[in-house]
Amino acid sequence: MRIGLAVVMLALAVLPAGAQAPQPIRVGFSSAMSGPSAITGEGVMWGATMAVDEINANGGIMGRKVEVYFGDNKGTPGEAVSAVRKLVDVDKVDVIVGQTHSGACLGSMPIIKELQVPQVTESCSNPKIREMSGKGGNEWQFRVNIDDLMMANAFAKYIAKNARTVSIVAQNDDFGRGAATAYDAAFKKSGIKLVSTEFFDRGQSDYRPLLTRLKRSNPESLLLVMLANEGSVFMRQYRELGLNQKIYARGSLATAEFLGQVKDNPSIGDGIVEASYWTAALDPEWEKRWLERWKTPVRIHGSLAALAFKYAVVPAIEQAIRTTGRADRKSIRDALTQIDVKDTPIGPIKFDEYHQAWINMILIEMRGGQLKIIEKITTSPALLQ
Amino acid sequence: MGLPWIVAAAFPGQQRYLLHILVFTGLFASLALSYDLVVGHVGSLSLAHPAFFGIGAYAAALLATEAKWPFVAGLAAAVLAAGAAALLIGVPVFRLAEHSLAIGTLGFAMVTHIVILNWVDFTRGPLCVTSIPRPSIAGLAITTLPAYYWLTLAAFAVAAVLYRALTTFRLGRAFHAVRDNEPLAQAAGINPLKYRMMAFSIGAAVTGGVGSLRGIVIGAVLFTALPEVLRVAPTWRLVIYGSLLLAIVIRAPEGLDALFRRRAPR
């Protein structure tokens, strides 16, 4: 009798395989959670958490819950390898979003290939990433954002309408160096003379010697390649010196973050025109929800990670489940090559043969504490010339 | 060294990650050995060690990617480059007294870091040297993680043997840096930010037991594995790591090995 009962219970425990709750989908986000670039990782963590919570509140992806995991790449290629391994081997994620920093992304690419996990990058702007992905290259790497080569070609044409000489001031890391190289070439093509290029190390806030050098070389305009943290201090010291070039930017200067830093005197940012692919105005509802939940100005990297997740990863997972019934790494990878999402806040998301999406480029002008989109440029491979 | 198999059995499905940690542990252990020679056995607090690691690493990486040198030749070049650099700064700097030596070597390390970061035409600066070809020794290609583990072990064994030999003869010359194991850094991209790694190496060396081989291994395992294990608490892990380092250094100034020895019944 007892044995019979035990057998029945065992059978009951084992049998309802068909009525099991569907397996959750595991998504990993990798960014700089510690180290000097920790501010980007913090944003990514917030953005990812909010996006995943919102998806789950709406029933998940085709009824399956999303679980979110984080990896810390410290903004460096070496740690990116560790972060990917941790996400794949320990957390067993099905897809990775992020890296955020070009060096980290480049470092992670061989490993995602080895471990066969798809990765969707949201803000790494080094042109090499596109060159090494997709056809003939790394089949597991995908990129949503446009890179500095494309943006420089477009932005240089715009700058050429207003200035003939320019100096670049860039942060001394993978982002700044990569952008400086791209703009150097683009300025030549547009007939703008590059008077000087200055690099500064992030985390040392004293720009006076650099500003004095700029005063001496006297360009008509400046191209600043830096993030809000450094940008606000730089601009304060710039205004202190009374310089008055036309200022163009590439980074996160025309952002709510920057305005938050200079709220005692927002005119510090007046006149800056920034080339970017995201700004809060593209999705005011998102900004409102962010403010409500995190009580800080909305962050660009966090928003980009959320967008990559919502408009590339989620549709791909849906497609994978529809066509193969599974949401594993390979089927997600295959689905990513096929998705075609027309209507997102940042433009169309469809990966070409190099696994590059051609989202919109926007020019944002900052004035009187307000950010305005003054131009929206649709991008295409023509911009690679 | 059956340790990995035992640990792997305890955490099924995570073998690769563990091996990955062990490769880095071996790397740091070798580094700590070399560092201990200078600090533990000669008593000079040199803070230039990360610079030697970097110089060796860049020599090997640049020769492998730009000049397409084979792995073993690159290794030899790395050893020579680091050694030569050490000789170069060692001769003037060892004239300095204790604390000046510390800052003098630190200054050297800082200058090396700044030069490597900014001399982009030569070192590619912050963009790093990536796509470094996997090592192959005498036709045997090292591409899988377990293979890397054996390579690390072999390298560590060489380092340990050299360490024993040199400490027995009490040599005290600046070019102990020759021992550095740069090629292991070829597992990932190479990055100029070596300063904090010094904390790992120093930590491993000092807590491991000034002058004890086994202690250094314990220290290396602890300080490489610990931050990885602590990945579950990303923001807090460095706080925990620092606190642990502090506690260990205060409680066991002779190092962990002495602490364990004291516990063992005599």
Place this chain on the structure above:
Amino acid sequence: MEDLLEQLLHGLTLGSMYAMVAAGLALMFGVVRLINFAHGEFFMLGAYAFWFSFKELHLPYAVAGVAAAAAMTVFGVVYQRTVIRAILDRTWHVQLIATLATSIVMTNLAMIVFGTQAKEVPTTLSSTVITVGGLRTTWQRLLVVAGALVVFGALHWFVTRTKLGKAMRAMSQNREACAVVGVDVQKVALVTFAVSAALAGIAAALVTPLFNIFPDMGALLALKAFAAVIVGGFGYVNGAIAASFLIGIAESLAGGYVSYAYKDAFAFLFMIAVLLWRPQGLFGRRIGI
């Protein structure tokens, strides 16, 4: 010419900042023979204390500055009682690692508590531009230099005219003799730490309106302060101050005229050159603070 004056003024500002931090470091080494690798974090903590008083408690600038100094004094005492007491009699290897570990803990705790976004603390003095002989600058920069001079004057008076200060000097010259003569060695050590920390707090209050505040800010600063202490002759406070100004000016001139990206390398090369020329420091093997 105007260019050169500009760089010099700037070098003086930098030098003042390094000097206040280096003076505290030199004091600690001079009096209790301790190398404090967490000193940069003292400055960082002082900066956050100032930010909190000025921005969150809305105290007026001068009061917030005093509050920062006071908070750091308390911190200095706590630090001495906890970390330092445990390592005071150990070898300098241990002191180095222990204070390095403390610095790691402090930096990362600051990141957790205050967040990664930098804090800015502009004051009316730092936001109003004035013209001094053709140079555009702000009152704040002049305040930094003036403040540093006042602080050093006060420190000098303290060390030469007060009983405690004289005890500190005596300890720096011969600790054993002091204990024999009946000087309360523990109390003097405590005061030394309190003063060092307060110096860092005052420096932060003076300097941060010009720049900004973030958890990592102490790292590079500490290295340069160390350089100054050694170049000035270990444990000799006036030497450290002089060396700090030299380093500040060298860095500013190198950054302005040679290369901004390599300017830190020049500061360190300068330091190495001095050490090679005079291994015992610029002012010789002086004993005592």
